[in-house]
Amino acid sequence: MDLKEIQNLIKFVANSGVAEVKLEMDDVKITIRTTLEGNTTETTYVQQMPSQPVHQQAAPLPVAVIPVAPVEAAADSHYITIKSPIIGTFYRKPSPDKPMFVEVGSTIAKGDVLCVIEAMKLFNEIESEVSGKIVKILVDDMSPVEYDQPLYLVDPS
Structure with missing residues (x-):
């Protein structure tokens, strides 16, 4: 290793709680x-x-x-958290030479692809279930993620 x-x-454990x-x-x-x-x-x-x-x-x-900074729950309470539906490796791009799916400030609609999570050599596109604006990206590109781990904060207004 x-x-x-x-x-x-270390980053993964710090973010997992x-x-x-x-x-x-x-x-x-x-x-x-x-x-x-x-x-x-x-x-x-x-x-x-x-x-x-x-x-x-x-x-x-x-x-x-x-x-590790304490979580600011009060400030983020009106945001919607998009969580990982599977365990795998989080990718913000469809491939290394392509642009990111979304950035902080991007406006998203229901059904837009937000990221890809690789699990057992399969690349799963993660689509948004809400419309809004990306406020925060909670996971680094190419990081391992767990089931139900928060990935994005979205402002639905």
Whole structure:
């Protein structure tokens, strides 16, 4: 697992609202913890696993401490949240050489394609179920998304 994959995992966990994630692979052990109340911080530990068993194991080193801003629920209450209908990888473009489907400020109509989510080598176009204006894009391009994860905030007025 390279640094970019670890950084994407950190972003994903920060956006998902999960308190703790542990991932163990053959040679790497990763723990990501978030505190979602009061002072919000995220701590990530990456530990290289030895190839041969060792009797004493070193403590994991913190890789990143990233503050996570509290959600502004009151300001966003009149917006409609468009959520992911499936688990997969979120793409804002139909292909690398094409323009983005939508940007912040774009006016959308019911049935407009907002993004593509790749799941098991299939690219699923996600269409809008509402009309309005894109206020905020909540997920980075080429990021993993979970079922029911917020993707966009739309102002229906």
